[in-house]
Amino acid sequence: MPELPEVETIKNDLNSKILNLKISQVTVSLPKIVKNDLTFFQNILNNNSFSNINRRGKLIICSLKNGNYFLLVHLKMTGQLIYQKGEEIIAGGHNEDQFSLSFPNKHTHLFFTFSDQSRLFFNDLRQFGYLTIVDQDQLNNKLKLYGLEPLSSDFTLKNFRSLLHNRKKNVKAFLLDQNLIAGIGNIYADEVLFASEILPTRSIDTLQTDEIRELHKNIKAILKRAVKYRGTTFNNFVDANGQKGSFLEKLRVYKKEKEPCSKCGGEIIKKRIAGRGTRFCSECQR
DNA sequence: CTTCTTGTTACTGA
DNA sequence: ATCAGTAACAAGAA
Numbered sequence: 189m190p191e192l193p194e195v196e197t198i199k200n201d202l203n204s205k206i207l208n209l210k211i212s213q214v215t216v217s218l219p220k221i222v223k224n225d226l227t228f229f230q231n232i233l234n235n236n237s238f239s240n241i242n243r244r245g246k247l248i249i250c251s252l253k254n255g256n257y258f259l260l261v262h263l264k265m266t267g268q269l270i271y272q273k274g275e276e277i278i279a280g281g282h283n284e285d286q287f288s289l290s291f292p293n294k295h296t297h298l299f300f301t302f303s304d305q306s307r308l309f310f311n312d313l314r315q316f317g318y319l320t321i322v323d324q325d326q327l328n329n330k331l332k333l334y335g336l337e338p339l340s341s342d343f344t345l346k347n348f349r350s351l352l353h354n355r356k357k358n359v360k361a362f363l364l365d366q367n368l369i370a371g372i373g374n375i376y377a378d379e380v381l382f383a384s385e386i387l388p389t390r391s392i393d394t395l396q397t398d399e400i401r402e403l404h405k406n407i408k409a410i411l412k413r414a415v416k417y418r419g420t421t422f423n424n425f426v427d428a429n430g431q432k433g434s435f436l437e438k439l440r441v442y443k444k445e446k447e448p449c450s451k452c453g454g455e456i457i458k459k460r461i462a463g464r465g466t467r468f469c470s471e472c473q474r
Numbered sequence: 475c476t477t478c479t480t481g482t483t484a485c486t487g488a
Numbered sequence: 489a490t491c492a493g494t495a496a497c498a499a500g501a502a
Contacts, residue, residue, distance in 0.1 A: 189481075316498070373480075
């Protein structure tokens with residue numbers, strides 16, 4: 189499940205590898221993942237190149253060099269963007285089970301071929317991800333829907349406090365709401381709440397001043413640390429430098445149900461909260 | 475066979 | 489307006 193740290197890692201890798209490469213071909217084998225008219229999509233991309241790649245929440249935004257257009261890529265739950273140059277594989281997605289060193293494979297729905305013969309593959313087992321080309325206005329409208337960016341300078345304690353003001357939803361649902369705070373998914377929501385010793389069912393309006401401070405601090409710290417470890421979901425993935433995404437080893441509650449809590453030894457509980465499988469320690473989270 | 479998995483949107487009803 | 493709950497999307501694991 190690519191969340192902010194995983195998408196950030198992919199974005200950084202792609203920025204260092206594919207900028208200004210000329211796109212010589214776009215091969216689409218599953219048209220429904222392209223949310224444009226396919227002819228338009230191909231016409232814009234052919235002979236174009238990516239001038240920059242950015243991220244907002246979990247959305248990847250590729251600026252195109254020719255024409256004022258942007259390629260948006262959302263990986264949803266099982267999407268991957270994998271760049272391959274010769275035998276060298278540079279940027280990956282998650283889910284080792286669909287990961288094979290041979291591309292395209294049965295989950296490859298689209299790929300770009302660049303003029304140096306390197307290729308960028310979009311793979312997606314569940315086919316929920318998408319690619320779409322938008323103009324500046326459409327991009328602006330899309331970006332309006334995203335809330336505070338946790339690793340940006342806007343994510344101050346003051347701004348975080350005003351975001352919480354007059355809200356009543358439970359804190360788990362709050363963390364998952366992309367319109368309020370962008371980029372947190374199920375894994376990091378549970379990890380942040382565990383680190384903050386706050387129960388996921390707590391209503392926002394019951395949070396104490398020190399709990400809000402703790403929440404703010406841990407959102408930043410955990411996401412930052414996960415980016416440093418190249419995310420959680422690349423466990424079998426090895427990049428060009430032989431590095432692994434290894435935040436998986438750092439998880440304290442996600443997928444740890446029935447195991448003892450690493451802080452207090454109590455049992456990690458799993459319950460359905462805000463429509464998601466939610467793990468927490470009923471002893472140290474209050 | 476059933477149930478669970480999760481990002482996002484859409485929809486219902488309170 | 490705000491919030492909770494659920495279905496839908498799809499494929500695979502258990």
